[in-house]
Amino acid sequence: MSFENTPYKDKKVISIGIVRELTGLSFRQIRYYEEKRLLFPERTEKGTRKYSFSDIEKLVEIANKREDGVQTHEIRTEMKKEKEKLGEKSVLKEMLRGQFHAYFKNNHDRTS
Protein backbone atom coordinates (compact mmCIF):
# COMPACT_ATOMS: atom_id res chain seq x y z
CA MET A 1 0.00 0.00 0.00
CA SER A 2 2.96 2.30 0.62
CA PHE A 3 4.06 4.05 -2.53
CA GLU A 4 7.01 6.09 -1.36
CA ASN A 5 10.27 4.89 0.03
CA THR A 6 10.62 7.85 2.37
CA PRO A 7 12.87 7.76 5.38
CA TYR A 8 10.63 9.89 7.56
CA LYS A 9 13.52 10.47 9.88
CA ASP A 10 15.24 12.69 7.35
CA LYS A 11 12.27 14.52 5.87
CA LYS A 12 12.37 18.23 6.66
CA VAL A 13 8.85 19.04 7.74
CA ILE A 14 9.00 20.34 11.31
CA SER A 15 8.77 24.04 12.18
CA ILE A 16 11.07 25.67 14.68
CA GLY A 17 8.41 26.00 17.37
CA ILE A 18 7.99 22.23 17.55
CA VAL A 19 11.74 21.77 17.51
CA ARG A 20 11.95 24.13 20.46
CA GLU A 21 9.44 22.01 22.36
CA LEU A 22 11.09 18.72 21.46
CA THR A 23 14.64 19.78 22.28
CA GLY A 24 14.09 22.26 25.07
CA LEU A 25 16.41 24.72 23.35
CA SER A 26 15.59 28.38 22.66
CA PHE A 27 14.86 29.76 19.20
CA ARG A 28 18.05 31.72 19.52
CA GLN A 29 20.11 28.62 20.16
CA ILE A 30 18.53 26.61 17.38
CA ARG A 31 19.15 29.37 14.87
CA TYR A 32 22.63 30.04 16.15
CA TYR A 33 23.70 26.43 15.68
CA GLU A 34 22.50 26.69 12.11
CA GLU A 35 24.51 29.89 11.66
CA LYS A 36 27.53 27.94 12.85
CA ARG A 37 26.66 25.23 10.33
CA LEU A 38 26.01 22.42 12.74
CA LEU A 39 22.75 21.60 11.00
CA PHE A 40 20.99 22.57 7.81
CA PRO A 41 17.24 22.98 7.93
CA GLU A 42 15.45 23.56 4.66
CA ARG A 43 13.13 26.48 3.97
CA THR A 44 9.63 26.88 2.65
CA GLU A 45 9.20 29.24 -0.30
CA LYS A 46 8.45 32.07 2.08
CA GLY A 47 11.48 31.31 4.19
CA THR A 48 10.34 29.49 7.33
CA ARG A 49 12.71 26.80 8.49
CA LYS A 50 11.87 23.11 8.22
CA TYR A 51 13.65 20.48 10.32
CA SER A 52 13.79 16.69 10.30
CA PHE A 53 13.74 14.24 13.20
CA SER A 54 17.42 13.71 12.52
CA ASP A 55 17.98 17.41 13.04
CA ILE A 56 16.22 17.16 16.37
CA GLU A 57 18.42 14.28 17.47
CA LYS A 58 21.45 16.21 16.36
CA LEU A 59 20.35 19.25 18.35
CA VAL A 60 20.03 17.17 21.48
CA GLU A 61 23.55 15.90 20.96
CA ILE A 62 24.78 19.44 20.44
CA ALA A 63 23.04 20.55 23.62
CA ASN A 64 24.76 17.78 25.56
CA LYS A 65 28.17 18.75 24.26
CA ARG A 66 27.55 22.41 24.94
CA GLU A 67 26.74 21.49 28.53
CA ASP A 68 30.15 19.86 28.68
CA GLY A 69 31.64 23.15 27.58
CA VAL A 70 32.44 22.08 24.04
CA GLN A 71 32.45 25.01 21.63
CA THR A 72 30.34 25.00 18.50
CA HIS A 73 33.39 24.96 16.30
CA GLU A 74 34.74 21.85 17.98
CA ILE A 75 31.36 20.20 17.76
CA ARG A 76 31.35 20.93 14.07
CA THR A 77 34.78 19.35 13.66
CA GLU A 78 33.72 16.29 15.63
CA MET A 79 30.63 15.87 13.53
CA LYS A 80 32.61 16.04 10.34
CA LYS A 81 34.80 13.21 11.60
CA GLU A 82 31.72 11.21 12.49
CA LYS A 83 30.48 11.61 8.97
CA GLU A 84 33.76 10.36 7.56
CA LYS A 85 33.60 7.29 9.77
CA LEU A 86 30.07 6.62 8.57
CA GLY A 87 31.35 6.93 5.06
CA GLU A 88 34.02 4.32 5.76
CA LYS A 89 31.41 2.05 7.26
CA SER A 90 29.31 2.28 4.13
CA VAL A 91 32.30 1.38 2.07
CA LEU A 92 32.95 -1.64 4.27
CA LYS A 93 29.35 -2.67 4.02
CA GLU A 94 29.49 -2.43 0.28
CA MET A 95 32.62 -4.57 0.22
CA LEU A 96 31.05 -7.16 2.45
CA ARG A 97 27.97 -7.23 0.30
CA GLY A 98 30.20 -7.85 -2.67
CA GLN A 99 31.81 -10.75 -0.83
CA PHE A 100 28.45 -12.31 -0.07
CA HIS A 101 27.27 -11.94 -3.60
CA ALA A 102 30.41 -13.61 -4.84
CA TYR A 103 30.02 -16.38 -2.27
CA PHE A 104 26.42 -17.16 -3.12
CA LYS A 105 27.08 -16.90 -6.78
CA ASN A 106 29.89 -19.47 -6.52
CA ASN A 107 27.86 -21.67 -4.24
CA HIS A 108 24.97 -21.62 -6.65
CA ASP A 109 27.17 -22.33 -9.64
CA ARG A 110 28.72 -25.33 -7.98
CA THR A 111 25.65 -26.94 -6.45
CA SER A 112 23.16 -26.58 -9.27
Add this chain to the structure above:
Amino acid sequence: MSFENTPYKDKKVISIGIVRELTGLSFRQIRYYEEKRLLFPERTEKGTRKYSFSDIEKLVEIANKREDGVQTHEIRTEMKKEKEKLGEKSVLKEMLRGQFHAYFKNNHDRTS
Protein backbone atom coordinates in the same frame (compact mmCIF):
# COMPACT_ATOMS: atom_id res chain seq x y z
CA MET B 1 23.35 6.40 20.79
CA SER B 2 19.57 6.60 20.31
CA PHE B 3 17.75 7.15 23.57
CA GLU B 4 14.12 7.20 22.56
CA ASN B 5 12.08 4.47 21.03
CA THR B 6 10.00 6.84 18.95
CA PRO B 7 8.11 5.72 15.91
CA TYR B 8 8.62 8.94 13.97
CA LYS B 9 5.86 7.92 11.63
CA ASP B 10 3.25 8.51 14.30
CA LYS B 11 4.64 11.60 16.00
CA LYS B 12 2.37 14.60 15.51
CA VAL B 13 4.73 17.40 14.61
CA ILE B 14 3.76 18.66 11.16
CA SER B 15 1.78 21.85 10.61
CA ILE B 16 -1.12 22.05 8.19
CA GLY B 17 0.79 24.09 5.62
CA ILE B 18 3.32 21.31 5.14
CA VAL B 19 0.54 18.75 5.04
CA ARG B 20 -1.11 20.78 2.29
CA GLU B 21 2.12 20.68 0.29
CA LEU B 22 2.72 16.99 0.86
CA THR B 23 -0.81 15.85 0.05
CA GLY B 24 -1.87 18.42 -2.52
CA LEU B 25 -5.14 18.90 -0.65
CA SER B 26 -6.59 22.27 0.36
CA PHE B 27 -6.69 23.53 3.94
CA ARG B 28 -10.45 23.27 3.71
CA GLN B 29 -10.33 19.62 2.74
CA ILE B 30 -7.79 18.70 5.38
CA ARG B 31 -9.84 20.37 8.12
CA TYR B 32 -13.08 18.98 6.79
CA TYR B 33 -11.84 15.40 6.93
CA GLU B 34 -10.93 16.02 10.53
CA GLU B 35 -14.40 17.39 11.20
CA LYS B 36 -15.76 14.15 9.77
CA ARG B 37 -13.40 12.26 12.08
CA LEU B 38 -11.31 10.55 9.45
CA LEU B 39 -8.13 11.66 11.20
CA PHE B 40 -7.19 13.20 14.50
CA PRO B 41 -4.38 15.73 14.53
CA GLU B 42 -3.18 16.96 17.88
CA ARG B 43 -2.97 20.60 18.89
CA THR B 44 -0.33 22.85 20.32
CA GLU B 45 -1.25 24.77 23.48
CA LYS B 46 -2.34 27.69 21.35
CA GLY B 47 -4.44 25.50 19.11
CA THR B 48 -2.54 24.95 15.88
CA ARG B 49 -2.93 21.48 14.42
CA LYS B 50 -0.10 18.97 14.40
CA TYR B 51 -0.08 15.98 12.03
CA SER B 52 2.03 12.83 11.72
CA PHE B 53 3.41 11.12 8.63
CA SER B 54 0.74 8.50 9.17
CA ASP B 55 -1.88 11.21 8.95
CA ILE B 56 -0.40 12.32 5.66
CA GLU B 57 -0.55 8.78 4.27
CA LYS B 58 -4.10 8.50 5.45
CA LEU B 59 -5.03 11.77 3.75
CA VAL B 60 -3.63 10.53 0.47
CA GLU B 61 -5.75 7.40 0.79
CA ILE B 62 -8.79 9.51 1.57
CA ALA B 63 -8.10 11.69 -1.46
CA ASN B 64 -7.95 8.60 -3.66
CA LYS B 65 -11.24 7.29 -2.38
CA ARG B 66 -12.89 10.68 -2.73
CA GLU B 67 -11.80 10.70 -6.36
CA ASP B 68 -13.61 7.40 -6.75
CA GLY B 69 -16.70 9.12 -5.42
CA VAL B 70 -16.64 7.48 -2.01
CA GLN B 71 -18.30 9.64 0.64
CA THR B 72 -16.49 10.61 3.82
CA HIS B 73 -18.87 8.62 5.92
CA GLU B 74 -18.22 5.45 3.96
CA ILE B 75 -14.50 6.07 4.13
CA ARG B 76 -14.83 6.37 7.87
CA THR B 77 -16.67 3.07 8.07
CA GLU B 78 -14.09 1.35 5.88
CA MET B 79 -11.28 2.65 8.02
CA LYS B 80 -12.91 1.37 11.15
CA LYS B 81 -13.09 -2.10 9.62
CA GLU B 82 -9.45 -1.87 8.66
CA LYS B 83 -8.59 -1.10 12.24
CA GLU B 84 -10.51 -4.11 13.46
CA LYS B 85 -8.65 -6.35 11.06
CA LEU B 86 -5.37 -4.96 12.30
CA GLY B 87 -6.56 -5.66 15.81
CA GLU B 88 -7.24 -9.28 14.91
CA LYS B 89 -3.82 -9.55 13.37
CA SER B 90 -2.24 -8.34 16.58
CA VAL B 91 -4.17 -10.90 18.53
CA LEU B 92 -2.99 -13.63 16.17
CA LYS B 93 0.56 -12.43 16.51
CA GLU B 94 0.27 -12.52 20.26
CA MET B 95 -1.10 -16.06 20.14
CA LEU B 96 1.71 -17.18 17.87
CA ARG B 97 4.24 -15.57 20.14
CA GLY B 98 2.71 -17.49 23.02
CA GLN B 99 3.05 -20.72 21.05
CA PHE B 100 6.71 -20.07 20.39
CA HIS B 101 7.39 -19.25 23.98
CA ALA B 102 5.73 -22.45 25.07
CA TYR B 103 7.64 -24.41 22.47
CA PHE B 104 11.02 -23.05 23.44
CA LYS B 105 10.26 -23.36 27.10
CA ASN B 106 9.38 -27.05 26.69
CA ASN B 107 12.33 -27.65 24.45
CA HIS B 108 14.63 -26.09 26.99
CA ASP B 109 13.13 -28.03 29.91
CA ARG B 110 13.56 -31.33 28.11
CA THR B 111 17.02 -30.90 26.67
CA SER B 112 18.81 -29.30 29.62
Add this chain to the structure above:
DNA sequence: CGTGTAAGGAATTCTGACACG
Protein backbone atom coordinates in the same frame (compact mmCIF):
# COMPACT_ATOMS: atom_id res chain seq x y z
C1' DC C 1 -22.35 16.61 0.93
C1' DG C 2 -17.96 18.58 -0.05
C1' DT C 3 -15.44 22.50 -1.07
C1' DG C 4 -14.30 27.54 -2.08
C1' DT C 5 -13.74 31.98 -0.27
C1' DA C 6 -13.54 36.55 2.22
C1' DA C 7 -13.06 38.24 7.16
C1' DG C 8 -10.86 39.38 11.36
C1' DG C 9 -7.98 38.08 14.83
C1' DA C 10 -4.39 35.54 17.13
C1' DA C 11 -0.06 33.04 17.06
C1' DT C 12 4.37 32.05 14.51
C1' DT C 13 8.52 33.03 12.38
C1' DC C 14 12.03 36.01 10.29
C1' DT C 15 15.98 39.27 10.34
C1' DG C 16 19.28 42.57 12.15
C1' DA C 17 20.78 44.71 16.18
C1' DC C 18 22.15 45.89 20.89
C1' DA C 19 23.66 43.83 25.27
C1' DC C 20 26.65 41.09 28.29
C1' DG C 21 30.79 38.93 29.03
Add this chain to the structure above:
DNA sequence: CGTGTAAGGAATTCTGACACG
Protein backbone atom coordinates in the same frame (compact mmCIF):
# COMPACT_ATOMS: atom_id res chain seq x y z
C1' DC D 1 31.69 33.01 22.04
C1' DG D 2 26.99 31.97 23.04
C1' DT D 3 22.71 33.61 24.34
C1' DG D 4 18.87 36.91 25.74
C1' DT D 5 15.79 40.33 24.27
C1' DA D 6 12.88 44.11 22.19
C1' DA D 7 11.38 45.62 17.39
C1' DG D 8 8.80 45.62 13.24
C1' DG D 9 7.12 43.17 9.62
C1' DA D 10 5.62 39.24 7.02
C1' DA D 11 3.56 34.70 6.76
C1' DT D 12 0.62 31.09 9.11
C1' DT D 13 -3.27 29.30 11.18
C1' DC D 14 -7.81 29.49 13.42
C1' DT D 15 -12.92 29.83 13.54
C1' DG D 16 -17.55 30.73 11.92
C1' DA D 17 -20.16 31.91 8.04
C1' DC D 18 -22.09 32.47 3.40
C1' DA D 19 -22.20 30.29 -1.19
C1' DC D 20 -23.10 26.60 -4.53
C1' DG D 21 -25.24 22.52 -5.57
